[in-house]
Amino acid sequence: MTSPEIQITPTARDAASRAFEVSVPVERVRRAEDDATTQFAAHTRIPGFRKGKVPRDLVRRRFADAIRQTALEDLVRQTWELARERESLRPIGDPQIHNLKWDDGAPLTFEIRVDVKPELKLERLGGFRLARHHHRVTDEQVESQLVALREQKAPWVPVAERAKPGDLVEATIQNLDDASGAEPELVRFVLGQGRALADLETQLMALDAGGAWEGTLRFPDDHPDESRRGQTRHVKATLNDVKRQQVPELTDDFAREVGSFESVAELRAAVRTDLEEAATREADTGVRAELIEQLAAANNVAVPPSLRDRAVTAYAKAYGVPDDQFPRFANEMAPVLEAGVRRDLIVEAVADQAKLHCTEKELDARVADIARRRGEAPGAVYAGLEKAGRLRELERSVTEEKVFAHLLAQSAVEDAHAAR
Secondary structure (H helix, E strand, C coil): CECCCCEEEEEEEECCEEEEEEEECHHHHHHHHHHHHHHHHHHCCCCCCCCCCCCHHHHHHHCHHHHHHHHHHHHHHHHHHHHHHHHCCCECCCCEEEEEECCCCCCEEEEEEEEECCCCCCCCCCCCEEEEEEEECCHHHHHHHHHHHHHHCCCEEECCCCCCCCCEEEEEEEECCCCCCCCCEEEEEECCCCCCCHHHHHHHCCCCCCCEEEEEEECCCCCCCHHHCCCEEEEEEEEEEEEEECCCCCCHHHHHHHCCCCCHHHHHHHHHHHHHHHHHHHHHHHHHHHHHHHHHHHCCCCCCHHHHHHHHHHHHHHCCCCHHHHHHHHHHHHHHHHHHHHHHHHHHHHHHHHCCCCCHHHHHHHHHHHHHHHCCCHHHHHHHHHHCCCHHHHHHHHHHHHHHHHHHCCCEEEEEEEEC
């Protein structure tokens, strides 16, 4: 692909990426530098000259690096716009520039690489047999949830007994190996949750409140802090306080405290309803996952490596994975993220094919529904979602609902009830 001034040559492509080699002739480079010089000359203020009247040679000498950078950015932008138009690209990210070379008197050359939206051709969208596994909510699950609610409301009260797993302890830890005279560290944690060294927890459970223990603690070889792995500390631990949760009885008063329930019976019924709704959502998620798997297999949908790698890199960055741990992270997460990418590709392809993307009217209706449930004005909800960057997420949610409704209507779904 050529233009009178810039040569853009495709060098590589797969289902989700493109690469181009670019060569910008010397004459076009000089024109870009002249245009950049004109911009700087029009806005530059130098003592002794009126604005816009500074000699171009002086402007070039004083702002040489900035002019060069401006010209480069302009040429890259123009090249990318030309490549995107001529190749009808649908980028899903910003283009990346590689192997840039710009020597005086020589053409500007570089490589453009960009990820693009794959074009899937889904020949079969229906005729699948799916099993909907809906787990029945048991009385045991309801009672377990009620226990959890009681524990959430349980206050911590001081006890005169020795601590045991599940108790909240407060202790002072002094590092006797530290000769700097640093103040002892005050710690507070629940025993048995793995927040402290197991040996320290054992020693604290052997103390009465106010008692102290002195000895050596060793950090395990798999300690989260690599700098401490295998190290030892000579410490003095003083147990200051022991508290235990006082779980309230399941009474009508407790039900009224938890929410707008007049009795334990109403609370129990509400808990069962919540669990049943969760079980329904889980069953729906399972059906959708099975549908995606069968649809992908029937249409031989493969995830382009560039998109899989893009997803892995994005997640690693989001979770702050260190560079030295990236290979392991990529190896473990690649299959999971690849499945997510495959699902997104299929949903997007079906939405395109059947014209099921969320409309502005549907988005407004969903925002109004959220506002009604929150007791807020739709405009305020819309502004809040937009500010939080979640408006696009809501659009995708509506689109997904339409896509799966469209797909499930074309397949057979059999309910398979089961108790957990």
